[in-house]
Amino acid sequence: MTAISLRGARLSYGDRVLWDGLDLDVEPGEFLAVLGPNGSGKTSLMRVLLGLQPLSSGTVSVAGGNHAIGYIPQQRALDQSMTLRGRDLVGLGLDGDRWGLGLRNRHERRVRVNAAIESVGATPYADKPIGLLSGGEQQRLRVAQALVGDPTVMLCDEPLLSLDLANQRVVSELIDKRRREANTAVLFVTHELNPVLPLVDRVLYLVGGRFRVGTPEEVMNSRTLSELYRTPVEVVRLRDQILVIGAGACEEQTHHLTAEAAS
Amino acid sequence: MTLFDLLELDFVQTALIAAAVLGLVAGVLGPFIVTRKMAFAVHGTSELAFTGGAAALLLGIGVGYGALAGSIIAAVLLGVLSRRESDRDSVIGAILAFGLGMGILMLALYKGRSANKFGLLTGQIVGVDSTDLKLLVVSSVAVLAVLAFIYRPLFFASVDPDVAVSRGVPVRGLSIVFAVLVGVATALSVQVVGALLVLALMITPAAAAMRITASPLRATVLSVVFAEVAAVGGILLSLQPGLPVSALVTAVSFVIYLVCRGVGAVQRRSG
Numbered sequence A: 001m002t003a004i005s006l007r008g009a010r011l012s013y014g015d016r017v018l019w020d021g022l023d024l025d026v027e028p029g030e031f032l033a034v035l036g037p038n039g040s041g042k043t044s045l046m047r048v049l050l051g052l053q054p055l056s057s058g059t060v061s062v063a064g065g066n067h068a069i070g071y072i073p074q075q076r077a078l079d080q081s082m083t084l085r086g087r088d089l090v091g092l093g094l095d096g097d098r099w100g101l102g103l104r105n106r107h108e109r110r111v112r113v114n115a116a117i118e119s120v121g122a123t124p125y126a127d128k129p130i131g132l133l134s135g136g137e138q139q140r141l142r143v144a145q146a147l148v149g150d151p152t153v154m155l156c157d158e159p160l161l162s163l164d165l166a167n168q169r170v171v172s173e174l175i176d177k178r179r180r181e182a183n184t185a186v187l188f189v190t191h192e193l194n195p196v197l198p199l200v201d202r203v204l205y206l207v208g209g210r211f212r213v214g215t216p217e218e219v220m221n222s223r224t225l226s227e228l229y230r231t232p233v234e235v236v237r238l239r240d241q242i243l244v245i246g247a248g249a250c251e252e253q254t255h256h257l258t259a260e261a262a263s
Numbered sequence B: 001m002t003l004f005d006l007l008e009l010d011f012v013q014t015a016l017i018a019a020a021v022l023g024l025v026a027g028v029l030g031p032f033i034v035t036r037k038m039a040f041a042v043h044g045t046s047e048l049a050f051t052g053g054a055a056a057l058l059l060g061i062g063v064g065y066g067a068l069a070g071s072i073i074a075a076v077l078l079g080v081l082s083r084r085e086s087d088r089d090s091v092i093g094a095i096l097a098f099g100l101g102m103g104i105l106m107l108a109l110y111k112g113r114s115a116n117k118f119g120l121l122t123g124q125i126v127g128v129d130s131t132d133l134k135l136l137v138v139s140s141v142a143v144l145a146v147l148a149f150i151y152r153p154l155f156f157a158s159v160d161p162d163v164a165v166s167r168g169v170p171v172r173g174l175s176i177v178f179a180v181l182v183g184v185a186t187a188l189s190v191q192v193v194g195a196l197l198v199l200a201l202m203i204t205p206a207a208a209a210m211r212i213t214a215s216p217l218r219a220t221v222l223s224v225v226f227a228e229v230a231a232v233g234g235i236l237l238s239l240q241p242g243l244p245v246s247a248l249v250t251a252v253s254f255v256i257y258l259v260c261r262g263v264g265a266v267q268r269r270s271g
Helices: A042-049 A086-095 A107-119 A135-147 A166-181 A193-200 A222-229 A256-263 B003-007 B011-033 B040-060 B062-081 B084-109 B117-124 B129-159 B159-167 B171-193 B206-212 B216-239 B245-270
Strands: A004-013 A016-026 A031-035 A058-060 A071-074 A153-156 A185-191 A202-207 A210-212 A233-238 A242-245
Touching: A004 A042, A016 A202, A016 A210, A031 A042, A031 A193, A042 A058, A042 A153, A042 A185, A071 A135, A071 B159, A071 B216, A086 A107, A086 A135, A086 B129, A086 B159, A107 A135, A135 A166, A153 A166, A166 A185, A166 A193, A193 A242, A202 A222, A210 A222, A222 A233, A222 A242, A233 B159, B003 B011, B003 B216, B011 B040, B011 B206, B011 B216, B040 B062, B040 B084, B040 B117, B040 B171, B062 B084, B062 B129, B062 B171, B129 B159, B129 B171, B159 B171, B171 B245, B206 B216, B206 B245, B216 B245
Parallel strands: A031 A185, A031 A202, A071 A153, A153 A185
Antiparallel strands: A004 A016, A004 A058, A202 A210, A233 A242
16 A cells, blocks of 8 residues: 555645645655755645645545654754653653543553664663753654654654764664664655665655656756756766755755855 | 641631642643743733732622633733744733733722732732632642643643644644643632742742753652642741741742752752
């Protein structure tokens, strides 16, 4: 069964069309990277899949519905004095959306939370105040929080942003491990394709209402990106990295070398 | 009279029961209020409770009901008007100032005993009678019951709103419901410590507890204990010397806070 399915999906705010005629099937175990400049509708796509944003037209379905989604947000600075431990954060991923105090099945809950923490190697710091942990440690716990509910789909909203290279690798490998072991579909929104390039099966590239879906080879080439951006864009493969050199096509993207080329 | 003679008086016993109930409610709500950064909102709500109480005094209705109405209206107003986080501070400031001014106007128009006037601002727990107590207990039970029902989603929405939204938690609706719960609790506290000092019960104990533990459950338990010590202890300490209850409640509460800050600082250095 398809994990995520969009048919003729259109999203517009007034006259502004973010995307239209989007047909997309993500299979179980598939890793789909969603790329595009700011404002191209990456976050809106995520909101649509989470059921927070209705489509202007077309249909969307996620296998198992909202409860089957594990969501990993961006790392952001947490209040240092926050009364919250990693273990509490993970527990919220399991039953934070249920009504009541949740006094029953405490034992089973603890076992599942511990297992999720263990699976990301966060046991040594799971009981420390979360505000005192490093960004990498916090993101590992975010992965555990998404996994503890046993998701069939993982939606990752720039989970590597503001992490150093070593932690980017750790976090993306944890996500990859999950999809291999449990056949979980991964939809991974990112500015930066290179850290996850070895894991990516397909790319959805959104630019100004246009989009292209395909393997990294099919999408990340000069011809396709030039068509999408409607301006000459040069794509260079350097070892196992993809470098996109655009004529100011999307200056805010770190993996686009516009800034460096201009200076 | 000795302390023991004083403790046998009906109004003292009523006051102690009222304080104990309030300590429980304030202690349980406190960690949420601190996490959600609502200290100023609580203060604003309490000023509107004062306005409501003053209006009730003027109209000859029970002050408790007036305070309750005032703070619930305030809670809903704040919830509706401050849709954006950045608006909240200024919306509270505007409403608070207006409410306080209206309250003062109504007190000026009131021809009755003047003790009642200051009671609303600075507390008059010994003035709590048995009907007030009944209202207090019923309201408290209602607040705790609603809180128990929304506990997990509210906690989720308070500490991790982005992910809570992704799981379908009605973050916005919960924040209005919680504001109303805080409004009710504030109205009740106003009668004990007065509008100006509500924070001593609603914020300080929780802020103290959260200094020394990162466990949400332990923080809540400690917050309740601290609020009880402050509320009940403050009354007991005030009886013999005949000092204002609110002064001692806030003093006890603040001492606990200072101690917890110290303990927290030591914990951090060592661990």
